[in-house]
Amino acid sequence: MGFHPINLLLRFVLELAALAGLAWWGWKTHTGAAHMALAVLTPALVATIWGLFAVPGDRSRNGKAPVAVPGKIRLVLELAVFAAAVAALAMSGALAIALLLALAVAVHYLLSADRIDWLVHH
Numbered sequence: 001m002g003f004h005p006i007n008l009l010l011r012f013v014l015e016l017a018a019l020a021g022l023a024w025w026g027w028k029t030h031t032g033a034a035h036m037a038l039a040v041l042t043p044a045l046v047a048t049i050w051g052l053f054a055v056p057g058d059r060s061r062n063g064k065a066p067v068a069v070p071g072k073i074r075l076v077l078e079l080a081v082f083a084a085a086v087a088a089l090a091m092s093g094a095l096a097i098a099l100l101l102a103l104a105v106a107v108h109y110l111l112s113a114d115r116i117d118w119l120v121h122h
Contacts, residue, residue, distance in 0.1 A: 018081055022084065023040070025038070053067050054067070082101070
């Protein structure tokens with residue numbers, strides 16, 4: 001199911017939610033010019049890293065890997081981004097949204113056993 005179009009759409013929405021959560025953290029937990037800079041730069045940096053490191057042939061992406069990494073590294077990167085977003089939301093006072101994001105990510109990965117297996121073995 002991990003490569004199913006609906007699950008890929010769910011992952012895309014979760015990725016956007018993670019980036020939004022990181023932006024929210026930057027905006028809410030800092031003051032002055034820092035909050036604007038962090039609200040823009042934090043998700044931009046994370047999105048760049050997310051897109052840069054990939055597993056060649058990953059069917060859940062375009063199959064291209066600007067910087068090729070093993071599947072296990074990619075899986076850890078994905079989980080780290082989602083965990084950072086959940087933590088950022090919690091730190092910014094949006095605990096209910098943080099818990100909802102964590103639950104949605106868990107459901108996504110439960111539905112992605114085939115993709116996780118593929119990542120672990122590539």
